[in-house]
Amino acid sequence: MKNLKTILVFALPMLVGSLIMASCASSKVAMKSGAQLWGENCVRCHSTPSPSAYNNTDWETIGLHMRVRANLTAEETQKVVEFLQSAN
């Protein structure tokens, strides 16, 4: 019971707060640019790498690695990799 209370005290405000912050979401993936998808997705688990961190070949490999690890969609991965390769 004590557990449940602690969880509620910590989790509830976080949940409500983040849902409010998140709700100003924008359009669908199909309408988004690679740059925007990179900004939104690559920060979810670790800091966002800048395009200059790797060369084009390496971005291909990392793109596939992250697609599998992070379970990104095919479209997200393709757009992000194209953006990273064009901006490095």
Added chain:
Amino acid sequence: MKKLILAVLAFMLMLPNLYAQDTPAPDPYKPSKTQFMVRGYAHAGLNYKKVGDEVESTFVGTTFNPIFIFKHGDRLIFETELEFAVEDNKLEIGFEYANMSYILNDYMTLRMGKMLLPFGTFIERLHPSWINKFANMPLGMGHGGIAPTSGIGVELRGAIPVGSMKVLYYGYITNGPKLNTGFDAEGNIDEPDEAGQLIFNNFEDNNNKKGYGGRLAILPFSNSSVEIGGSIYGGAVGDRGSFYSNIGAMLYAIDFSFVRQVSAVKGIVDIKGQYNLTNVDDATYFEPEPDGSLTPYTFENSSNAYFGQISYRPTMSGNDVLKRFEVAFRYSAFNAPEGAEWEQESTQWAVALNYYMNWRTLFKLSYQSTNQVGGHGVPEGQTVVTDGLFFHWALGF
């Protein structure tokens, strides 16, 4: 002088040839079909701990985790990670994962081998030292914890866009967890203090019955800022033909993640949490007495662990130094079953101040305080408070 003029003339005659190459210069970065990358991470640091009245201070490290990634074409990838660490002055080499993945179609990827399990999110996504914002893992994760780390088997995973939402699914079959009974395969007493715990890395199936697991997650907003997931994993855990052959276990987890750059606070707000629950069927275990006899005992084998963390990094600040700092807070707890030799109730809070040299290199300064009742080395009925100050340098490469 004459020689010099001749040399200059000869050079000028060669010039047009230098420029008149009809084949373009080879591009060293043109992708070939096969790619191989060595990546990984490392960390070293200083740990200062106060357990009750006792003080321990030691440099730790370096742990070094090389990762090899091999890619062939656009669909096939192999990844493997090793871990080199020194424990008790001996080099320990860990085999963290080694698996191949093949993209079957836009919505389905097939994987096989030793994989970090998508059970909750901490182990698969957050445990590497350059990603974890704290010097340690939350209570209940990692060594002696209840969260499954990796499994050997086969998995299907994929992401499906549904309108402006995304649904992620994971389903896997593995050799499954194995029950630590306090006896080894020959029936000799072995780790009796850990009887009733689960062992996750099983290169061979101990009972021919596989472990089944899965995770379903939803990212309700098109900016992917929120992810809510639920995981389940279970199966038979006792050795084939043994006294424990009918014992099974079910594990559950829920996880939450919110990460977004919020302009109102000029920075990235990152909130993550996970709750784990493990239920193992009741069984009788045996406690070795000093006179060599065995005393049977049993307990309700249910344990849970959870953590919640929040961090903030002022990425939109005009100040280039401030931008590199991050503050983080984490609360975690671990409750092991009452009546088990490893019975304990622990809670911990941790704060961290991190400085990013670059996106994958950071200095972590963290302070944490742990309250533990029960468990190894804690006298009955007492609460042991451990305060720790950690300075770690973590680096991904």
